[in-house]
Amino acid sequence: MRFSSTPDLFSLQEQFHCIADEMDQKQPTETRREALLRLCQVPPSDVMAGESWSQLRISLMDALADDDELISQTALSFHAKMFAGMYYHPYNRTMFVLPQLFYRSPSA
Numbered sequence: 540m541r542f543s544s545t546p547d548l549f550s551l552q553e554q555f556h557c558i559a560d561e562m563d564q565k566q567p568t569e570t571r572r573e574a575l576l577r578l579c580q581v582p583p584s585d586v587m588a589g590e591s592w593s594q595l596r597i598s599l600m601d602a603l604a605d606d607d608e609l610i611s612q613t614a615l616s617f618h619a620k621m622f623a624g625m626y627y628h629p630y631n632r633t634m635f636v637l638p639q640l641f642y643r644s645p646s647a
Contacts, residue, residue: 551581555591562598568607575602575613583621 554577560566561574578586578595586595602614 551585552590555586555589555595559591559594559598562595562602564598564601568610571602571605572607572609572613575610575617579613579617579620583617587621 558574558578561570562578564571566574586592589595599614599617602610603618605611605614
């Protein structure tokens, strides 16, 4: 699946949902790699505004600690792009995400 240059909102949300499912830790490494690389084609501001953000956020945090170096480095790069472009996001959204990147509750 590739992102078209001008996807409609429904199509983009559908693609985010599919990527979120494919990034689940239960998926094979290659599937998670491909999903993360597709996600990196989209501006982080669009990803954070999507309906699947809560699921993607969890998958991105899991990807940071993944044993696969390509997945963990790609996730780190995506997070760097997200914070580098934080002027695109409302201040409160960015400040909400930042602590969650560094803290995981014991039940997670």
